[in-house]
Amino acid sequence: MEMRAIEDIAIGQDLTPPLRPLAFVLRDSALSSHCSACLSTLPPPEFPPFAPAFPQNPYHVPIDTPSPLYCSPSCSSLDSPLHLSSGEPHLHSLLLQSPTSTWNDDSSDLRLSLRLVHIFGKLPQHYRFSPKFPGSMSSDQKNGALERIAGLMTNRENLLFGENRNHQFQCSDEGDNSDENDENILERIREGAKVIAKARRMCLDENVNVEKQDEFVLEEMVLCLVLTNAVEVQDKSGCCIGVAVYETAFSWINHSCSPNACYRFLMGLEDNVELPALRITPAAKSGCGNGYDNGFIMEGDVEKNGYGPRIIVRSIKAVNKGEEVTIAYTDLLQPKEMRRAELWSKYRFSCSCKRCGAMPEAYVDNALQTIYHPVIQYGAVRISKLAHSRPLKQQNPRTKRSKITSKLKLHPYHYLSLNAYTALSSAYKVHASDLSVLNSDIETQKLEAFKMYKTSAAYSLLLAGAAHHLFTFESSLVTTVANFWMNAGESMLNLSRSFLWAPFLNLSPTHLEFLSVSTQKCNCRCLGDILEPNSRNMEFEELKSRLHKCIENITPKVWSMLASESSFLKKIRNPIDFSWLASPEASMVSILEGEECDEQVRMYVFLLSIHCLRYGALFSSICYGLSAEMNCYTTLGFLKEFA
Numbered sequence: 195m196e197m198r199a200i201e202d203i204a205i206g207q208d209l210t211p212p213l214r215p216l217a218f219v220l221r222d223s224a225l226s227s228h229c230s231a232c233l234s235t236l237p238p239p240e241f242p243p244f245a246p247a248f249p250q251n252p253y254h255v256p257i258d259t260p261s262p263l264y265c266s267p268s269c270s271s272l273d274s275p276l277h278l279s280s281g282e283p284h285l286h287s288l289l290l291q292s293p294t295s296t297w298n299d300d301s302s303d304l305r306l307s308l309r310l311v312h313i314f315g316k317l318p319q320h321y322r323f324s325p326k327f328p329g330s331m332s333s334d335q336k337n338g339a340l341e342r343i344a345g346l347m348t349n350r351e352n353l354l355f356g357e358n359r360n361h362q363f364q365c366s367d368e369g370d371n372s373d374e375n376d377e378n379i380l381e382r383i384r385e386g387a388k389v390i391a392k393a394r395r396m397c398l399d400e401n402v403n404v405e406k407q408d409e410f411v412l413e414e415m416v417l418c419l420v421l422t423n424a425v426e427v428q429d430k431s432g433c434c435i436g437v438a439v440y441e442t443a444f445s446w447i448n449h450s451c452s453p454n455a456c457y458r459f460l461m462g463l464e465d466n467v468e469l470p471a472l473r474i475t476p477a478a479k480s481g482c483g484n485g486y487d488n489g490f491i492m493e494g495d496v497e498k499n500g501y502g503p504r505i506i507v508r509s510i511k512a513v514n515k516g517e518e519v520t521i522a523y524t525d526l527l528q529p530k531e532m533r534r535a536e537l538w539s540k541y542r543f544s545c546s547c548k549r550c551g552a553m554p555e556a557y558v559d560n561a562l563q564t565i566y567h568p569v570i571q572y573g574a575v576r577i578s579k580l581a582h583s584r585p586l587k588q589q590n591p592r593t594k595r596s597k598i599t600s601k602l603k604l605h606p607y608h609y610l611s612l613n614a615y616t617a618l619s620s621a622y623k624v625h626a627s628d629l630s631v632l633n634s635d636i637e638t639q640k641l642e643a644f645k646m647y648k649t650s651a652a653y654s655l656l657l658a659g660a661a662h663h664l665f666t667f668e669s670s671l672v673t674t675v676a677n678f679w680m681n682a683g684e685s686m687l688n689l690s691r692s693f694l695w696a697p698f699l700n701l702s703p704t705h706l707e708f709l710s711v712s713t714q715k716c717n718c719r720c721l722g723d724i725l726e727p728n729s730r731n732m733e734f735e736e737l738k739s740r741l742h743k744c745i746e747n748i749t750p751k752v753w754s755m756l757a758s759e760s761s762f763l764k765k766i767r768n769p770i771d772f773s774w775l776a777s778p779e780a781s782m783v784s785i786l787e788g789e790e791c792d793e794q795v796r797m798y799v800f801l802l803s804i805h806c807l808r809y810g811a812l813f814s815s816i817c818y819g820l821s822a823e824m825n826c827y828t829t830l831g832f833l834k835e836f837a
């Protein structure tokens with residue numbers, strides 16, 4: 195099945211109303227910090243710990259079972275019945291009995307499966323296409339060609355014994371481990387299904403002595419359905435806090451590495467006043483008949499959660515009527531082989547989207563694997579080829595590397611560079627924040643923290659600059675660049691507000707003056723509406739190009755100061771325009787000018803932070819809607835006091 199647009203749809207439009215999950219659970223790591231019903235953040239636990247404020251245990255539940263926590267009695271009464279009647283409370287003790295089980299790392303997929311088994315048990319007969327749900331299995335379903343429950347693909351046949359189970363997925367980096375991975379996945383699913391079956395039976399007070407393999411088919415199907423259809427629920431900061439399965443209107447959307455849609459979550463229990471219509475419709479792949487015949491769930495057929503994170507699908511490209519709507523199942527900033535390996539190991543399909551099939555390889559995929567030699571050559575060389583070349587493989591790590599390879603460097607667009615910038619930016623920020631909280635009265639530590647904030651901001655700017663370059667070739671990276679620009683803006687805003695620079699922001703009478711001087715420095719007036727958010731009437735493209743020009747102009751004025759604490763960063767001549775890499779000597783040049791943190795530079799850091807936030811918000815408005823743009827103004831909320 196797939197979903198298609200029922201009309202021409204412009205970029206940045208909601209394609210579905212907010213859809214409630216069929217079921218959802220928190221990840222184990224969020225169980226003690228978030229409400230299990232509305233997913234709001236709970237206040238920090240009391241010390242010493244007390245029992246949960248709203249116990250929800252009218253049934254018998256094992257004493258040592260961690261209970262879900264709720265923010266209010268109403269949340270408790272919403273979620274507790276399903277939690278208790280699904281058998282979830284028994285899972286913990288069952289997993290304790292097998293300490294080596296991989297499900298001990300995170301049991302959320304099992305808890306979600308338990309909830310779904312319970313919910314599916316109440317479905318009208320014609321949706322229960324499973325051996326354990328007696329009734330309407332067609333011959334196709336019986337021979338396993340189409341294993342669906344409530345219209346959702348279980349993919350069990352493929353995940354467990356598909357013909358192409360040992361499909362030689364040719365990924366040079368994965369190499370010889372694929373058989374072992376397959377076995378691990380098979381074992382994991384089998385073991386998970388058994389635990390689900392036991393927990394269910396304990397809940398129903400049935401004999402829990404389950405050993406025979408064919409007794410777990412239903413549980414395997416539901417667990418595979420979760421692995422195939424569940425999406426990670428992220429909070430506002432992008433942290434993954436839960437996992438949810440949605441109805442077919444969402445779950446029938448296929449993957450593409452150059453998708454035309456993305457999705458976002460609405461948390462909380464409140465309802466939207468205005469509900470956009472469903473603008474996509476199911477279309478069966480050849481031979482599957484009409485979408486609705488295949489279990490497209492109609493309103494009211496399934497007892498859906500009346501609560502939980504709602505999902506909204508949104509276009510990130512213009513979509514023509516009848517065109518397939520696709521989303522990304524994997525990180526699009528990975529090179530082709532990594533994406534394909536991940537999709538194969540999780541879903542058992544080989545992606546044949548335009549980006550994967552491009553000949554020659556898509557620019558972005560090439561760039562994500564580019565390494566270069568700063569003196570001899572500049573160009574795309576495959577890291578995988580190098581890694582597997584005989585001289586490197588056979589080398590003893592203690593012997594000297596060859597002259598050529600020792601000089602090869604990862605290009606700033608290389609996916610490993612991007613991962614490193616992400617990690618370094620957040621590591622420096624966390625360390626700086628720890629230092630400033632713990633040693634706020636020691637001058638040297640304050641200075642140290644300030645330097646780390648600077649380096650963190652520099653890495654986040656470099657990350658935004660490198661990803662933005664790739665985005666200009668692959669527009670579906672819009673979600674990623676929106677976040678990266680916002681992060682860079684926030685980092686620099688924090689820096690400009692940091693305690694060492696506080697005097698610069700604390701002189702109240704000059705605030706407004708400061709802001710207006712700052713915005714005047716930006717000749718093209720692209721920040722004019724910051725002071726009057728309601729007067730935003732510049733066209734998207736025009737505003738985008740003005741903001742970019744300003745960012746290009748301001749960056750060189752602050753970069754040497756931001757980069758001054760790191761020998762690596764000092765070698766990056768410009769973090770948002772990498773044309774300097776094309777000249778052989780360029781990368782050897784350190785930046786020497788203007789390392790001073792003078793008043794002028796501070797002003798530019800502040801100005802650049804506002805531009806980056808504004809730029810990120812502009813892209814966010816495509817993928818998350820106008821409210822995302824307004825969030826930028828909330829981040830800049832302290833500016834309101836200037837106005």
Ligand SMILES: C[S@@+](CC[C@H](N)C(=O)[O-])C[C@H]1O[C@@H](n2cnc3c(N)ncnc32)[C@H](O)[C@@H]1O
Nearest residue numbers: 195347349422423445446447448449541543545
């Ligand atoms: C969430 S479902 C999407 C809907 C699914 N096509 C169906 O018929 O129900 C995910 C599964 O769809 C299939 N799928 C999704 N995207 C695909 C793609 N680009 N190429 C091939 N199969 C894909 C895979 O079998 C995957 O496990």
